[in-house]
Amino acid sequence: MAGSDTVLIVGAGPGGIEAARGVADLGKRALLVETKGDIGGTPYEYYATLTPDLRETHEAMHEMVTAVKEHPLIDLRLNTRVVNSEGEIGHFKVTLQDESGSRTEEEVGAIVVATGFQHFDPGRETQMYGYYEYDDVLTLVDAEQMFKAGRIVRPSNGEVPERVAFIQCVGSRDRQIGNQWCSKVCCGIASKQSIEIKRMLPNAKVFIFYIDMRMYGFWEDMIYWKAQEEYKVNYIRGIVTEIIRKGDKLLIKGEDTTMGRPMEVLMDMVILSVGMEPSKGTLEMANIFNLPREEHGFIATKDGGPLDTVSTKVPGIFLAGAAAGPKDIEDTVSMGGAAAMKAVATLNRLALEVG
Amino acid sequence: MEPMEIPVLKGGTKVATSRVFDRDPDTVPEEDLREAIWALGREGEWIVQPVPEPYYLAPTKYGRLKKIPLEHTWHHKSCGQCGHIPGYSTSIFWLNRLLGYDYFDPRDQTSCTAWNYYASATSNQVAQAAVAMRNFSAAYESGYFPMIHCGTSFGHYKEVRHELVHDAKLRRQVRAIMDKLGRPFVMPEEIVHYSEWMYAIRDELKNRVQYDLSNITATVHPACHYYKLQTGDAIYDPEIYGGQRTAAVTGVVQTLGATVADYSSWYDCCGFGFRHILVQRDFTRSFATLRKIEVMKEEANPDVVLTHDTGCVTSLDKSQFAAQAHNRNVGVPVMSESQFAAIAVGAHPFRVAQLHWHSVDYRPLLSKMGIDPEKAWMEFQGDLEQIKSGAMDYLTWEHVL
Amino acid sequence: MPSDRYLEVPLVEKQRLFDEVKADPRFHTYLYGCYECGICVAACPSARFYDFSPRKIAQAAAREDLELIYEQMNDDIWNCSQCFSCNRCPRQNSPGGLITIMREVAVKNGMRSMKEALAGYTRIIYKIMTTGTQVSPDMLQEDAFPDWGPQVKMVSDNLDLWRRALPPETLHTTGLSWQVEERTMQELYAIWKLTGTLDMISEVDEGLHDIMEEIMDDALEESGISVD
Ligand SMILES: Cc1cc2nc3c(=O)[nH]c(=O)nc-3n(C[C@H](O)[C@H](O)[C@H](O)COP(=O)(O)OP(=O)(O)OC[C@H]3O[C@@H](n4cnc5c(N)ncnc54)[C@H](O)[C@@H]3O)c2cc1C
Numbered sequence: 001m002a003g004s005d006t007v008l009i010v011g012a013g014p015g016g017i018e019a020a021r022g023v024a025d026l027g028k029r030a031l032l033v034e035t036k037g038d039i040g041g042t043p044y045e046y047y048a049t050l051t052p053d054l055r056e057t058h059e060a061m062h063e064m065v066t067a068v069k070e071h072p073l074i075d076l077r078l079n080t081r082v083v084n085s086e087g088e089i090g091h092f093k094v095t096l097q098d099e100s101g102s103r104t105e106e107e108v109g110a111i112v113v114a115t116g117f118q119h120f121d122p123g124r125e126t127q128m129y130g131y132y133e134y135d136d137v138l139t140l141v142d143a144e145q146m147f148k149a150g151r152i153v154r155p156s157n158g159e160v161p162e163r164v165a166f167i168q169c170v171g172s173r174d175r176q177i178g179n180q181w182c183s184k185v186c187c188g189i190a191s192k193q194s195i196e197i198k199r200m201l202p203n204a205k206v207f208i209f210y211i212d213m214r215m216y217g218f219w220e221d222m223i224y225w226k227a228q229e230e231y232k233v234n235y236i237r238g239i240v241t242e243i244i245r246k247g248d249k250l251l252i253k254g255e256d257t258t259m260g261r262p263m264e265v266l267m268d269m270v271i272l273s274v275g276m277e278p279s280k281g282t283l284e285m286a287n288i289f290n291l292p293r294e295e296h297g298f299i300a301t302k303d304g305g306p307l308d309t310v311s312t313k314v315p316g317i318f319l320a321g322a323a324a325g326p327k328d329i330e331d332t333v334s335m336g337g338a339a340a341m342k343a344v345a346t347l348n349r350l351a352l353e354v355g
Numbered sequence: 356m357e358p359m360e361i362p363v364l365k366g367g368t369k370v371a372t373s374r375v376f377d378r379d380p381d382t383v384p385e386e387d388l389r390e391a392i393w394a395l396g397r398e399g400e401w402i403v404q405p406v407p408e409p410y411y412l413a414p415t416k417y418g419r420l421k422k423i424p425l426e427h428t429w430h431h432k433s434c435g436q437c438g439h440i441p442g443y444s445t446s447i448f449w450l451n452r453l454l455g456y457d458y459f460d461p462r463d464q465t466s467c468t469a470w471n472y473y474a475s476a477t478s479n480q481v482a483q484a485a486v487a488m489r490n491f492s493a494a495y496e497s498g499y500f501p502m503i504h505c506g507t508s509f510g511h512y513k514e515v516r517h518e519l520v521h522d523a524k525l526r527r528q529v530r531a532i533m534d535k536l537g538r539p540f541v542m543p544e545e546i547v548h549y550s551e552w553m554y555a556i557r558d559e560l561k562n563r564v565q566y567d568l569s570n571i572t573a574t575v576h577p578a579c580h581y582y583k584l585q586t587g588d589a590i591y592d593p594e595i596y597g598g599q600r601t602a603a604v605t606g607v608v609q610t611l612g613a614t615v616a617d618y619s620s621w622y623d624c625c626g627f628g629f630r631h632i633l634v635q636r637d638f639t640r641s642f643a644t645l646r647k648i649e650v651m652k653e654e655a656n657p658d659v660v661l662t663h664d665t666g667c668v669t670s671l672d673k674s675q676f677a678a679q680a681h682n683r684n685v686g687v688p689v690m691s692e693s694q695f696a697a698i699a700v701g702a703h704p705f706r707v708a709q710l711h712w713h714s715v716d717y718r719p720l721l722s723k724m725g726i727d728p729e730k731a732w733m734e735f736q737g738d739l740e741q742i743k744s745g746a747m748d749y750l751t752w753e754h755v756l
Numbered sequence: 757m758p759s760d761r762y763l764e765v766p767l768v769e770k771q772r773l774f775d776e777v778k779a780d781p782r783f784h785t786y787l788y789g790c791y792e793c794g795i796c797v798a799a800c801p802s803a804r805f806y807d808f809s810p811r812k813i814a815q816a817a818a819r820e821d822l823e824l825i826y827e828q829m830n831d832d833i834w835n836c837s838q839c840f841s842c843n844r845c846p847r848q849n850s851p852g853g854l855i856t857i858m859r860e861v862a863v864k865n866g867m868r869s870m871k872e873a874l875a876g877y878t879r880i881i882y883k884i885m886t887t888g889t890q891v892s893p894d895m896l897q898e899d900a901f902p903d904w905g906p907q908v909k910m911v912s913d914n915l916d917l918w919r920r921a922l923p924p925e926t927l928h929t930t931g932l933s934w935q936v937e938e939r940t941m942q943e944l945y946a947i948w949k950l951t952g953t954l955d956m957i958s959e960v961d962e963g964l965h966d967i968m969e970e971i972m973d974d975a976l977e978e979s980g981i982s983v984d
């Protein structure tokens with residue numbers, strides 16, 4: 001029996017969108033399921049501008065978002081989740097549930113899981129960053145909200161900050177927390193944000209406290225050098241370990257490892273470069289589709305190696321984007337395309353085997 | 356990057372944000388050592404001594420609950436407390452008596468010897484574990500459950516417990532020693548610090564407070580060895596600093612009605628240094644005054660510094676004399692929260708809290724609480740006269756309750 | 757930068773000492789690797805007072821830089837306060853724990869710096885090992901604690917009386933912190949003997965070792981506890 005001619009794509013972030021678009025453009029039906037009320041994923045919901053080109057997010061993603069919404073072969077189900085799956089390659093029977101709780105069953109031939117990541121919650125930080133003590137301690141995500149609003153002010157008093165510090169690797173590269181990976185993007189995002197702050201507040205002093213600055217490929221001179229050379233952002237090697245209110249400022253404590261001495265300085269605002277963790281939806285899909293997780297907790301690829309980035313250990317199920325590990329959008333979208341190609345190839349192969 | 360001078364705001368344990376941290380139980384990092392302890396018990400590796408009832412369930416750092424026994428406790432005393440600040444231990448015992456709790460003050464107890472180990476390293480892993488297990492077995496055989504008075508003993512025992520759970524060879528070595536001593540090999544279900552018990556009884560105490568403490572401001576020094584070793588096992592309460600700092604001491608003092616003020620070096624160590632306090636005190640004095648007392652004075656101007664460990668009381672209190680001589684901004688009395696709480700619920704400042712063993716002048720604090728220090732001192736002098744004259748051998752519990 | 761401070765000490769000796777440090781079963785949980793983030797330094801009280809860095813301790817051990825480790829065992833480790841604030845290391849190292857082990861090795865090998873660091877401390881070793889309590893009330897003497905002010909003298913002048921004015925019976929002591937049963941002390945002596953702790957003292961102070969050995973052997977003979 002030939003398999004179903006539909007590919008299910010779970011999650012409509014950059015990865016899921018690109019996968020759905022790819023499947024549909026290759027002539028198959030794409031069933032795109034998204035738990036939220038809109039598509040676009042984490043960047044579309046939270047970020048004002050994108051790294052590395054600093055384009056406004058909604059404008060930059062507009063083309064791919066409308067393409068999905070208007071494509072005749074894409075069946076988009078918003079506010080919907082996958083609650084069960086049975087069967088196997090060619091004949092997965094998945095149960096979807098919408099907001100009102102009503103369920104439908106769909107048969108699909110292949111599946112792409114693109115359920116993404118969540119931001120690390122600084123309440124779990126083992127350093128004393130006081131995110132749940134002081135309003136002027138923010139995350140990269142909170143800062144993006146400010147950029148969206150077009151105003152950088154200290155939440156505590158509405159004043160313009162004179163000194164802003166970024167702290168890198170919050171919730172990443174940390175055995176105590178259990179997140180032993182680099183989140184790949186936060187160095188670039190912090191550098192991008194520091195450029196934006198300097199553009200909006202040219203007199204502000206901006207500091208980035210880091211262990212290693214990790215900006216691969218073109219992000220190096222597009223973001224890092226630019227921030228340092230053109231915008232005079234202060235990069236200081238050494239991580240802050242405590243943030244405490246002193247008067248109406250924040251006192252941050254760390255080591256300036258260049259000088260080799262403990263360092264304590266006052267800031268008006270501190271931005272925590274929170275990293276990426278598998279989203280709840282990603283963990284849920286790992287359970288429902290019986291997908292083994294790799295040792296960091298993301299969904300594992302078939303052999304974990306670099307030569308196949310999208311096949312999972314379950315035949316007929318593929319991965320795209322941050323569900324597989326920390327990724328930037330560029331890698332995510334590339335994976336979406338690769339997953340679409342492999343999913344459609346699977347349907348085609350099954351059809352051929354029958355014929 | 357020179358710091359700027361700025362005005363100071365009085366802090367508190369209420370957070371300055373409306374954000375609320377919701378702990379996701381899936382993300383709790385550490386293993387629950389207690390499960391491993393029970394598992395080893397089932398495998399016959401050791402006897403697990405259960406926490407006796409009634410107990411209080413206190414929240415710890417990762418949201419797990421810790422059983423804190425209220426009664427039937429075996430008091431693992433502290434060298435420095437009993438030796439040099441005896442009002443510390445006396446207050447703990449007195450509070451037990453006040454509440455009518457059954458407890459046991461053993462003589463079959465040695466020091467944990469960790470002060471010496473951290474000072475001189477003249478010991479080793481096996482010896483340290485054997486000392487701990489000998490004390491635990493003594494508690495078990497008495498039928499009472501260990502309650503640890505010293506922060507360092509508490510932290511060190513938790514390190515030892517962690518090592519014993521994970522190292523079968525170490526277990527074998529220590530067990531062989533216990534066999535030689537004719538002692539059972541026992542691990543208590545929980546390792547409990549007296550300040551956790553103070554936290555557990557804070558509401559009991561609140562109902563008994565005798566004085567108006569609302570105009571008393573305290574700064575709290577959390578003891579390093581209480582919560583920086585085996586961090587997952589210390590008490591954290593969402594009401595205190597949003598659950599982001601340990602609630603030991605602070606939770607009690609606030610419940611009693613005093614104000615706890617924040618200060619920017621709260622996380623810093625007291626400067627005790629183990630070896631330094633005994634033979635290299637220039638370090639201790641500088642650190643305790645420059646990084647702790649002076650910062651507290653400048654930012655919070657407290658009436659009293661409260662803490663929950665032997666070494667911290669000692670270094671923070673004794674270091675102030677030399678600084679005072681140099682006209683530094685110091686001069687705050689230091690004591691344990693057990694002494695402060697005992698006084699607050701009616702204990703005598705000299706007969707029970709034994710404040711005359713402390714250095715910095717505590718009389719302004721007593722006056723501010725509504726206690727006449729001179730009258731209390733005369734009462735105590737009367738006791739001493741009776742002892743001197745032979746009318747009384749010792750000051751007894753009957754005399755002080 | 758390799759240390760050039762102790763070039764006269766042969767490398768094999770430095771290797772031997774480091775091997776001893778590494779052989780401690782706790783070593784592998786006190787050191788994973790170090791990326792020089794400086795968190796430990798920021799949290800460290802001793803780093804504020806001395807030219808001392810827990811980051812360098814972790815780095816030297818991670819690089820197995822024998823010259824530097826040897827230098828640290830001589831010049832740095834006794835500055836540590838053993839507060840374990842550095843346990844916050846994101847790699848889960850414990851520089852303070854490494855130092856505990858390095859000190860133990862320094863003691864066992866009778867290193868000169870150890871003797872200097874523990875000069876004046878040996879009476880405490882005697883107290884803890886023979887009485888089972890670390891500090892006793894009668895140690896509070898003006899000449900030992902001149903910087904603590906006149907209050908110390910008040911305590912020592914009134915010591916007997918003030919100890920009697922303590923309600924807990926176990927605190928009616930002056931020579932040890934609380935009353936410890938004889939059997940309890942004997943068991944402690946057995947632990948010191950059985951674990952090689954007493955032997956370590958001969959490296960610190962031969963005379964002290966001999967005195968304590970005599971006390972402990974006599975007590976143990978009486979106790980009937982076998983330490984063979
Ligand atoms: C602070 C920060 C800033 C960043 N900024 C940039 C940047 O400027 N440039 C860049 O290249 N990268 C950036 N990134 C990385 C970028 O966000 C990710 O690469 C990208 O979002 C990954 O896309 P995704 O589709 O895999 O996942 P997501 O964007 O997380 O999308 C997943 C989608 O799946 C949905 N979903 C989840 N579970 C389910 C479920 N069970 N059923 C149905 N739907 C589900 C979610 O609602 C969501 O819409 C940033 C990352 C961080 C942490």
Ligand code: SF4
Nearest residue numbers: 169172182183186187
């Ligand atoms: S990208 Fe940078 S900030 Fe993010 S985890 Fe990696 S090194 Fe740390």
Ligand code: SF4
Nearest residue numbers: 790793794796814845
């Ligand atoms: S905190 Fe850990 S990783 Fe960072 S410098 Fe110190 S030892 Fe190295």
Ligand code: SF4
Nearest residue numbers: 800836837840842852
């Ligand atoms: S244990 Fe030693 S190295 Fe670690 S923070 Fe304390 S003083 Fe510094």
